[in-house]
Amino acid sequence: MDVHVSLIGRDNLGGEIHRQLRQAILDGRLRAGEALPASRELARRLGVSRTTVTRAYERLAGEGFISPRVGAGTFVNALPAHSATSLKHGARTGVLNPRQVWKEIPFSDDFAQSVTYDFRCGQPDAALFPRDAWNRLMRSALQSNVSTGAAYGHPSGFRPLREAIARHIGISRGVACSADDIVITSGTQQAIDLVARVLVSSGARVAVEDPGYRPVRFLLQSLGARVAGVRVDREGIIVDTIPRGTRLLYVTPSHQYPLGVSMSLSRRLELVAWAERSGAAIIEDDYDSEFRFGGRPIEPLHALDTSGQVVYVGSFSKTLLPALRLGFMVTPPSLRSAVHRAKYVTDWHSPILAQAALARFMDEGGFARHLRKVSAVYRERHEIISSALASDLGDHLEPIASSVGLHIAALARRASVARIHAVVQRAAQRGAALHPLSRFSMGKPLAGLFIAYGGIPTRLLSEGLSLLHGCFD
Numbered sequence: 158m159d160v161h162v163s164l165i166g167r168d169n170l171g172g173e174i175h176r177q178l179r180q181a182i183l184d185g186r187l188r189a190g191e192a193l194p195a196s197r198e199l200a201r202r203l204g205v206s207r208t209t210v211t212r213a214y215e216r217l218a219g220e221g222f223i224s225p226r227v228g229a230g231t232f233v234n235a236l237p238a239h240s241a242t243s244l245k246h247g248a249r250t251g252v253l254n255p256r257q258v259w260k261e262i263p264f265s266d267d268f269a270q271s272v273t274y275d276f277r278c279g280q281p282d283a284a285l286f287p288r289d290a291w292n293r294l295m296r297s298a299l300q301s302n303v304s305t306g307a308a309y310g311h312p313s314g315f316r317p318l319r320e321a322i323a324r325h326i327g328i329s330r331g332v333a334c335s336a337d338d339i340v341i342t343s344g345t346q347q348a349i350d351l352v353a354r355v356l357v358s359s360g361a362r363v364a365v366e367d368p369g370y371r372p373v374r375f376l377l378q379s380l381g382a383r384v385a386g387v388r389v390d391r392e393g394i395i396v397d398t399i400p401r402g403t404r405l406l407y408v409t410p411s412h413q414y415p416l417g418v419s420m421s422l423s424r425r426l427e428l429v430a431w432a433e434r435s436g437a438a439i440i441e442d443d444y445d446s447e448f449r450f451g452g453r454p455i456e457p458l459h460a461l462d463t464s465g466q467v468v469y470v471g472s473f474s475k476t477l478l479p480a481l482r483l484g485f486m487v488t489p490p491s492l493r494s495a496v497h498r499a500k501y502v503t504d505w506h507s508p509i510l511a512q513a514a515l516a517r518f519m520d521e522g523g524f525a526r527h528l529r530k531v532s533a534v535y536r537e538r539h540e541i542i543s544s545a546l547a548s549d550l551g552d553h554l555e556p557i558a559s560s561v562g563l564h565i566a567a568l569a570r571r572a573s574v575a576r577i578h579a580v581v582q583r584a585a586q587r588g589a590a591l592h593p594l595s596r597f598s599m600g601k602p603l604a605g606l607f608i609a610y611g612g613i614p615t616r617l618l619s620e621g622l623s624l625l626h627g628c629f630d
């Protein structure tokens with residue numbers, strides 16, 4: 158690829174060519190071993206004399222950035238590591254200052270770090286992803302008229318996918334809705350972002366569960382909302398402690414994140430009545446209830462809501478892959494038009510080829526078959542962890558009963574929060590990654606562990622659990 162050099166005005170043209178090429182080498186845009194354009198060619202492109210370019214090249218060569226090779230061209234030299242970083246950062250420090258909130262939101266770069274025994278939250282088993290089927294479906298989406306038009310689509314998403322989702326959640330979750338109520342989003346996270354953008358002004362009071370799902374809390378903070386944490390007990394969020402004036406509440410009723418409790422029917426009724434009384438909106442995040450290993454499925458809040466105040470949100474991150482970035486929301490009629498506009502100004506619409514592939518997967522019955530297959534795998538992992546917690550590990554941890562999803566939470570029987578941290582650190586040194594429950598708290602931290610089983614193969618599970626047991630000694 159040709160390196161970009163732009164000349165404005167007629168002053169010091171050689172100096173400018175030298176400066177821009179030098180910067181491209183320091184930035185890594187021009188890498189060691191790459192050829193510079195021939196001097197005659199660059200002179201022609203820039204409308205300058207060849208001598209101007211040759212002088213700039215000679216200067217760069219004199220400084221050691223490039224070397225001419227007779228008969229072959231001029232090539233970029235490898236830079237000593239320290240000179241590259243010091244010059245690069247020195248030139249780029251900049252004066253722009255992000256808003257304070259962006260300095261406060263915790264963020265770690267260890268997303269891709271792989272470990273042998275991975276009990277961390279948030280992931281399904283990538284080995285179970287239906288690769289062959291997805292390959293075929295993407296190819297056929299590419300060959301269909303979905304990819305032949307150049308126009309943008311409707312912000313609400315690809316209609317056949319919205320129809321397939323409406324049917325799916327109608328049957329599997331009792332969420333009564335039509336394709337018109339559905340908006341396809343870039344995962345749950347974007348669905349919540351859209352709802353918050355249309356409902357929450359800066360300084361508005363919003364509430365989340367405590368302990369709870371951190372990305373949503375941070376998102377709401379970043380929008381300038383005042384975020385309150387509301388305690389959760391064995392029946393779910395404690396409704397009568399939700400602060401007065403709350404405009405928006407985020408909850409995970411089917412499988413509280415992270416504790417794993419299902420919200421009791423009386424709490425769900427209380428919560429819907431609270432929303433009606435206060436005029437607030439509720440976001441119901443139903444992120445992993447497709448995986449159920451016992452007990453009766455609980456009715457979503459959406460099914461109890463008669464006044465259109467519950468926004469039901471779902472995701473394909475757990476059922477398929479987070480990398481797809483596909484989720485959806487069931488939008489109450491009063492918010493629909495604003496949400497379409499918010500999606501339009503955010504990213505217009507989610508990628509259509511992947512939506513078309515997923516629509517076909519659901520219509521052909523592949524998604525339902527896939528869910529049955531992976532549920533059987535996760536059920537086995539759930540049983541292995543439950544029986545470890547009922548035996549050896551149970552000396553240290555008391556599991557919170559749950560038969561849904563991809564994780565089990567367990568409270569420490571005796572250990573303090575600090576001791577649990579030490580256990581997690583010891584586990585990390587021995588090749589097992591997991592999160593302490595305290596990570597999810599806003600107020601008083603809970604001593605316990607979050608044990609997720611999406612990311613650890615079944616064959617390694619018992620080994621990983623005995624390693625964990627050893628970390629308590």
Ligand SMILES: Cc1ncc(COP(=O)(O)O)c(C=O)c1O
Nearest residue numbers: 279344345346370414444472474
């Ligand atoms: C509570 C909760 N909600 C939703 C999600 C999925 O988010 P997304 O659809 O943005 O990938 C996760 C994933 O870990 C989660 O833990």
